[in-house]
Amino acid sequence: MKKLVRDKIPEFATEATYRELPKEEIEPALKNKLIEETQEVVEAKTEDNLIEELGDVYEVLTAYLKFKGVSQEEFLKLVATKRDYKGGFTKFLEMTIED
Template structure:
């Protein structure tokens, strides 16, 4: 079973003396792989230590940026939408949990 990897990973594998089996995905497969990668990275955030969490959040951020681009959204548009939702519905700073 394969998985989506960052662009430079095949080169890193080659530098280690191995030859990776790489496939370039079509648009639909790429979007599906990004969603799967988002779940993978979110799981890693949930399992990260306090020292590791920033790096794992950065991975989630990178996947979200790629997912936006794959769906033809500029990141600035995503930020604008997030700001509008935050203004209308609030953020998560108050730690509210509905039971």
């Protein structure tokens, strides 16, 4: 199994081997890690575990933004612009489309 791991994992998991990814492999690895961490959010069994997993999603998202050269300020402006246009998720609306 190969997967992107946090920077300090080699200090704890010494049985594995590690390599620094070349630039062309980073974005696919970040996408896969985002999927992995999001799935862990879905599978979280406790409130504490849920918050921890959301933190992992945040860490991956932050790394992805940095990799793409997008500042958090710029990103949050884009998020706010979309929220202004389409709204947020505060009303918890569910849409149904009939076939």
